[in-house]
Amino acid sequence: MSQMQSVEKQLRQMILGLEIGPGEKLTERWIESRFGASRTPVRAALLRLETEGLVGRDGRGWTVSPINLAELEQIAVYREAVEVAALRLTCALADRSAVDVIEAMLESCDNDTPREEWHRVGMDFHIELARLSGNEFLFRAVRDAMTRLSRARWLEVRDEAALARAWAEHRAILAAARLGDADEAARLLSVHIVGSRDRLVTSLANDRRGLRARGFAVVAA
């Protein structure tokens, strides 16, 4: 039974979905019994999730990584570097029709789209945009960064106004990219990422007490 991938996927899902709170302790034995797998695949899953930054070592044991405000700010800088680079490559492509596919992705969200879907599409926008560059490393960097941001971004989805703003910015970026205007697209993307970070850090700092009340560890900047 190839449980390994399953354990990894399910555990990642639980962590990203906040079913297991940031900062919670994990024991290999609990995971083992929870998913009906043995310790070997559990170990493999933990090692992989460790490299993704979703779990970490806490001395001897394992811990779900807390939400770290300082880390969020650093990731934003990192994202800006790699996403802008990817976008510039995409703008330089002869055939930029693939941006329409991403545009369509955005359009698929409307008023009665569930929160989870907005959350997912909001991340996939950046991931798929990076994929268009054709550079595997830039793509992976963006994907991994979005994974790390994923949990914190649940907050943004609760704010209708922020969401509308983000979608508008996404569309503007795509429009510039479609025209091949690299400078304008890059500028818009930078603004979007920085603004997104500010909104996120602000609302996270405000909600910090509430999050802690729910048992979520939040590390200050």
Next chain:
Amino acid sequence: MSQMQSVEKQLRQMILGLEIGPGEKLTERWIESRFGASRTPVRAALLRLETEGLVGRDGRGWTVSPINLAELEQIAVYREAVEVAALRLTCALADRSAVDVIEAMLESCDNDTPREEWHRVGMDFHIELARLSGNEFLFRAVRDAMTRLSRARWLEVRDEAALARAWAEHRAILAAARLGDADEAARLLSVHIVGSRDRLVTSLANDRRGLRARGFAVVAA
């Protein structure tokens, strides 16, 4: 006996030092007996090295990643993005005296310095420069990229002229950074990375036959 880290380090050393050729098949049992550890730490090591891109899955088994020319070119683009971003951050720092430490590192190499040392310092220059930015993610990105480039870079060390040129460019970059001239430093770094890539890909394409003769798998661009 905490062999795990040891297995990982030793195996990485052997791969990076080309003691195990690119493209070679690896069996967990061979590693196990080779390092006197059991399979659990061996697996942990392989999982980690997989995320570093040094080994990969070949269907069912494990393979030392071949040297991939297309990958080298993509990494150069990736490096340019993250290293330039890091360097710009560093140039914006109030206290940039730490660049002198890196300068000193460069000075430590002279005519009777062994090849291995030139190789190591050549990588550490970029890694430590990125570390100065203070951004953990940019730093890790550069470090991981240099790790992936490491094996191919053994070629560059054989070329005295290329080495001298690289060192001169390194010094120029540091000089601009010390003055806080971000644009100039970024420009010099970009030129250095692109030039470095060109030289590497060229000499690698030339040596391809020789490398294959030594049993090294080299994948074309």
Next chain:
DNA sequence: GATACCAATTTGGGATACCAAGATGGCGCC
């Protein structure tokens, strides 16, 4: 001589038994 098929060995993935170190809690002493 080539090819198809079968057996045996090898290999990675999973499970389990064991160990040493660290956390925990209860008991006794001050």
Next chain:
DNA sequence: GGCGCCATCTTGGTATCCCAAATTGGTATC
């Protein structure tokens, strides 16, 4: 009643065993 120490239990790390699948080598048949 509070503080400290020791027994115990828990936990991750290690080693070993088992299994299913795949590769390999040989043989028999065409």
